[in-house]
Amino acid sequence: MSAATRIGALIVKEFRHLGRDRRTLAVVLALPVLQMILFAYAISFDVTNVSTVVIDQDRTPASAAYLRSYASSDFFRVVGTADGLADVDRIFDRNEARIAVVVPAGFGRSLAAGEQATVAVYLDGSEPTAARVGRGFAVALNQAYGQSVAVEWADAQGLDVTAAGQLEPRVRTWYNPERRSSDFLIPGLMVVIIMVVAVQQTAVSLVREREQGTDEQLAISPLRGWEMMIGKLAPWTLLAFAELAAITAVGVWFFHLPLRGSLGVLALGAALFVFCSLGLGLVISAVAPTLESANMLGLLLSILPAFILSGFAFPLGSIPVALQAFSWLFPARFMVAISRGVFLKGAGVAELWPELLTLAGYAVVVIAVAVVLSARRRR
Amino acid sequence: MSGRRIRLLIWKEFLQLRRDPLLLRLLFIMPIAQLILFGYVVAADVTNLPTAVVDLDRTATSRALSAHFDASDYFDVVARPAESELQPLMDTGRIGIAIVIPEGTQAALDRGETAPVGVVVDGSDSQVASVGSGYASQIVARFNAERMAGQGVQLAAPGIDARVRVMFNPTLAAVNTMIPGLVAAIVMLSIMAVMGQAVVKERERGTLEQMFVTPIRPTEYLIGKVTPYVLVANVQLLLVALVGVFWFGVPFAGRISVVVAGLALFMLTSIGLGLLISLVSNTRQQAQQLMMLFMLPSFVLSGFIFPIDSMPAAIVPLTWFVPLTWAIQILRGAFIKGSGFEALGTQFLVLTAFAVVLFGAAVAATHRRLAE
């Protein structure tokens, strides 16, 4: 007659429930891996091959040469030509291209005369990321082209180009030299997927006991509140951990995600994180009166914060302070830091101990809250 | 078809909805929470990047360049360390970007040479890396130009005068694309979430069987089930649209008819999908999981958050199968570009096809189920 026996009985029961529900099992095991593969391919902030339309109203060798610089750039993907400005409106309207470069008549003549030649570059602002980066590239391309034209001309004139000294930025990227967005996103993606599944599963677990009426029978047994929480959590912790391991394997072998840091730290962080997410689900389960509200609350507290407030895809440094503070309430944020730190920065306990400690504290608090809320509800 | 019976069913649904106060509250908190999150976080521009400036030159020039970074909104210079201290600063994430001005920079510039300036970015944060290095380059370019002007060097040489103009969304505010997308996403979320449960719950409870033996016709049942949730979704999306336009200042350049038509079609697809899920699931648990199965990819693949332009060519066809993708294009077109039906012809065609297929299938399946 001990806590261990009771918890053991509960764990056996939970595993049995899971075993009887084949669909849930399939979803819980297979789906996260499938989703990760899909998303890791799809998610990216890298902007390249932006569809561009070129409009050559000058039709001189000079204008052709100029426009070729766009075609040969990685960033711009020339998808077609058009006749005039009126076409630009239509092209943007129909989403046929995002950038339009217009070379007006007289371009070649201006250059030959040693003057500044005007070109117009239009960007479709409805896709701000592409537009912002596009703007930068367009400016840079034109600067470079202008420079090379100037140098050629000066050479032809026999002038000594006393370029009055220029600063040239040399960019070095640490941790992710190829700047692959996937390296940046996948460690975070794992966190998102686990959180979503974990919270949803436990969110309904207590509500179901209530709806079945078995919660009363549990109440009059010697089972203590915290024993029940642990019993409910344990099987799902195991499963979620298995999922994480599978996803990590896929990330490393399939997507060549580097694993530079301590696997032990990752495992510890993962275990704590899973506990936290499941605990959060239990809190929801304790307060939601019906299955529908449990599901929706689970959605609200799992998907949205995981996606948006965890730093997974959107940097948290620039958002309003109130929201930054809010992000501290969700464990996803810390796990993303741990995940990225271990995979990309080669971090270990020395660097990540604050996050690990926070997760441990969170887990304890959230389970305690679940126990208290659940007890209060019963009577 | 009896209007009275339909009204009765609608009344029953609302009554049941009222009995679940948490759910009701959530139905209205959700859009607001999403508005805040998407409006302020996803749409946030990269600013105040924690920056370190390593000045190994210590000349007037290097200090001037340093000052440029200090003055910029994009960068928040938090440290001026020695070069050896850079690594730990970045490792712990205290800085995201570092500017390294090597020794002898001013001397090189005076000699008329090109002097390199190091820009070190934290590649584990892709936004910081690309956008941050872009801004850094811009600042350097501006410094160059000022310097040239200050030295009175006017190159009487040809060059390119590029007029770069952003159309439709001149401030490039991401919120302007987020909010229209959010309107569509909310419709999908609410309707599917609740529709998915609705029929299953009755099946679980056995009240569905009760329906069979009443004079209620399948069509009436459908209309009665669906209407309350459509009403709720309408209130939600109006909330989002109004807050978006009046609080976030999202421009609305287009025609209401386009928006209404697009949303109506999209609603039909969501209802259809929700109903289908509801009909194939035996328990509410299963319905919930199926729903998640559809929702997560919809969010990710629809271009709502992650641009479709950035997706590999192989994935792009997948996005076509997500109704949300088309709805978002319609809404964004209408809000930002003022696009009309002609410009959005393809999108409307596809969305209509989806609506017909999904809703039609759902109706047929419901009829069959109730007729059994």
Add this chain to the structure above:
Amino acid sequence: MTGQPAAAPAIEAVGLRRSFGDVVAVDGVDLSVPRGSVLGLLGPDGAGKSTLIRMLATVLRPDAGDARVQGYSVTRQANRVTPRIGYMSQKFALYPDLSVAENIEFFARLRGVAKAERRARSLELLTGMGLADFLGRQAGRLSGGMKQKLFLATTLMHRPDVLLLDEPTTGVDPVSRREFWRILADLNRAGTTVLVATPYMDEAERCTDVIFLDGGRVRHRGTPAEIKALLPGRLFELRAAEPRAALAAVRGLPGVLAAHLYGDIVRVLFDADDVAAVEAALAGEGIDGAVRAAAVDMETAFAVLAELAREEVAR
């Protein structure tokens, strides 16, 4: 068992009160259930039977008052009460997707029943209830009667002293009901105290004591014989050609305390002693029919007492 003197009642409640919002479900109930008795809890829907039972089972907290089960307070010593009781709620509360064996195993382990004992006891209980052939079937797939028997078996694994049963045979076929009560009788003979809420009057007959609950209050209590004796007058049965007309006519007669239809028979509570007087009175009104003295059963007692209570209120 607990060192309490043998005379102490198994359940003793004083002033139990519980409301749900504006509704007062239990309004000051006092109760005393002697050890080894079978107490029937009767009353119309909404009388407060379930609420009362749940308070005694420590599942619901009383707003006022307290109860002692096996000497322990349900409000302050709930964790001493629960090991000694078995509780069956009105709604089937086992796991439908777990099998008969798995359900019993789970709750027994939870209760700390040792492994060897678990096996022996579950076999004994399930065989006694005729469920031995269904060990592997999922509980949700059992018939109504089998579900209730399984439910009972689960609550008996840890050999409780007191059983609290909330309408355990509702919706169960008559054969299974009889079997169920046979089991209860056996348990009672072995010393278990049983408190059972039931809508079936024939079951009420089998209780040692009965309590009528109405509007959250105890209206009558006593042995079935005592309850029946509460009825004023004597019960007569009238078989008339036109029962409905006879009933209407009878109601107007002086000396008639209550009358109702029982199928085709008019049952009359008459303030008289013998059949002759009754026949005379009836003949005087032109009512023709055979009159017979009848024994009061719980059904009638319940109906009449309830009707009298209603009239009282109306007055």
